[in-house]
Amino acid sequence: MSRPLLLEGGHVVDPSTTRDGSADVLVVDGRIEAVESDLVGPDDADRLSVEGLVVAPGLIDVHVHLREPGGEHKETIRTGAQAAAAGGFTTVWAMPNTDPPLDDPAAVGFVRQEARRWARRGEGGARVSPVGAASKGLAGEQMTEIGGLVDAGAVAVTDDGRPISDPALMRRLLEYTQTFGIPVLQHAEDMRLTAGGVMNEGSVATELGLRGIPSASEAAVVARDVLLAELTGGHLHIQHLSTCESVDLVAAARARGARVTTELTPHHLVLTETAVRDYRTEAKMNPPLRTEIDRTALRTALIDGVIDMIATDHAPHHYEEKEREFDDAPFGVVGLETAFAICHQDLVVSGDMTLPALVDRMSCIPARTMGIDGGTLRPGSPADIVVLDPDARWTIDPERFLSKSRNTPFAGFEVTGRVKRTIVAGETRYEDSA
Ligand SMILES: [Zn+2]
The missing domain is CATH 3.20.20.140 (Metal-dependent hydrolases)
Known part of the structure; x- marks a missing residue:
C-alpha cells in the first residue's frame, strides 16, 4: 500500500456531507480517513499543500x-x-x-x-x-x-x-x-x-x-x-x-x-x-x-x-x-x-x-x-478526489488533450476553472503541468 496522503489547507466542497469550507483531507490505504481542520496525520504521510484550491469528490x-x-x-x-x-x-x-x-x-x-x-x-x-x-x-x-x-x-x-x-x-x-x-x-x-x-x-x-x-x-x-x-x-x-x-x-x-x-x-x-x-x-x-x-x-x-x-x-x-x-x-x-x-x-x-x-x-x-461507490469524501469512502483551481483562466487547446482525438467544438474558448490534480484510490492519476 502507498503511504498516507495529507491534503493541507484546501477549501473542501463536498455536497454529500454539505461541507463547504477549509479543511484538510487525510487518505490512508486508498480511502478517506478524515476531513477536519488542522489534521496532523501520521509521521510517514506525504503532505501536499492545496492552499487556494478546492478539494472535491x-x-x-x-x-x-x-x-x-x-x-x-x-x-x-x-x-x-x-x-x-x-x-x-x-x-x-x-x-x-x-x-x-x-x-x-x-x-x-x-x-x-x-x-x-x-x-x-x-x-x-x-x-x-x-x-x-x-x-x-x-x-x-x-x-x-x-x-x-x-x-x-x-x-x-x-x-x-x-x-x-x-x-x-x-x-x-x-x-x-x-x-x-x-x-x-x-x-x-x-x-x-x-x-x-x-x-x-x-x-x-x-x-x-x-x-x-x-x-x-x-x-x-x-x-x-x-x-x-x-x-x-x-x-x-x-x-x-x-x-x-x-x-x-x-x-x-x-x-x-x-x-x-x-x-x-x-x-x-x-x-x-x-x-x-x-x-x-x-x-x-x-x-x-x-x-x-x-x-x-x-x-x-x-x-x-x-x-x-x-x-x-x-x-x-x-x-x-x-x-x-x-x-x-x-x-x-x-x-x-x-x-x-x-x-x-x-x-x-x-x-x-x-x-x-x-x-x-x-x-x-x-x-x-x-449506485456508484464514490461521489463523497465521507470517511471510509474510496479516496477518489479532484483538486480544482476555480480562478485559473485558460484557453482550450485541443493539441494539449490526452485523448487520442481532437474533435471538440470548444477549441479557442476562454474558460475559468481548471483541474489541478486527480486522485483515484489515494493515487495521483493526473497532475496539471501548466
Ligand atoms: Zn447516444
Whole structure:
C-alpha cells in the first residue's frame, strides 16, 4: 500500500456531507480517513499543500465512448481513462457500442480488466466501468443475458449509439434489470423520424441545405419510455437530453413517481444549432444541437434539478473522419477534458449556480442515483478526489488533450476553472503541468 496522503489547507466542497469550507483531507490505504481542520496525520504521510484550491469528490461521467475494442485509432481504454483523469473524472462508464460490442461477459470483462491492468502498470486514469449491451449485437431484437453481463462487471445496459426501438424489449429490460438493481440507459431517438437527418430541423438546416432531425424524434421516444418506466417501476436513465419537450415529459413523469433520471452534455448546455454554420463537423452530434429555446430550457432544468447530472457523451473520432463532407462525417465530439471548465464558466462564473451545486451534478448525484461507490469524501469512502483551481483562466487547446482525438467544438474558448490534480484510490492519476 502507498503511504498516507495529507491534503493541507484546501477549501473542501463536498455536497454529500454539505461541507463547504477549509479543511484538510487525510487518505490512508486508498480511502478517506478524515476531513477536519488542522489534521496532523501520521509521521510517514506525504503532505501536499492545496492552499487556494478546492478539494472535491472526483467527478463521475456515466456516458463515454472509449472505442476499444475495434476503434483504437480514435481512443483506447488507456488514453480514454487518462483523458478522463485530466478532466477531473475518477469514474467513467464506457458504452458498449465497440466492435465487437460489449454484449457478452468476456467483452465486458475485457474492458474492466484492461483499465485495471494499465492502472497496475502506473499508466491508469479514471476507473472504467463497462456498460453492457441491452440487445445482442446492439440489433435491438434479442435481450442480452443481463445476469452474465452484471457478473462480469456491467453497471448498466444500453444500446447507445442506437435507440432501443422496440417498446416490448424496453418493457422487458425495465422489468428484468430491477433484479440486478441497474438502470437502462436510453438513447432516445425514433430513427424513422430522424430519417437520415444530420442536424436540427429548422431554419438553420434550411439555410445550409442539410437534412434536419425534428425534436419529436427524441421527445416521442421519451414520452413512450417514461410511461414504460411508470408501468414497470424500473430505472430509466435518458441520455443526452436535447429538447425542451423532453424536459417537460420527464418533469411530468417524475411528478407522477416514475423512476427516471437524465443527463445533459456540456455542448447542449452552451451551444445551439448555429454552431453548425460553415458546415463545421466538430458541431455535428446526435442528438443534434437545438435552438436557443431548447438550450435555455435544458439549462434551467439542470439548475432546478429536473436534469440530474452532466455527462459528456465523449465520442472520439479521427481527424480524417471528421474532415469529410458534413453529410458523411460521423456524429460526436470529445468532452472529457473540457467538461468541468465549460460548465464552470457557463454556470458558476455567471452566478447562476454555486460551485457546490455543480460538484453535486458532476459527482455526488451521479454516484447516488446510479449506485456508484464514490461521489463523497465521507470517511471510509474510496479516496477518489479532484483538486480544482476555480480562478485559473485558460484557453482550450485541443493539441494539449490526452485523448487520442481532437474533435471538440470548444477549441479557442476562454474558460475559468481548471483541474489541478486527480486522485483515484489515494493515487495521483493526473497532475496539471501548466
Ligand atoms: Zn447516444
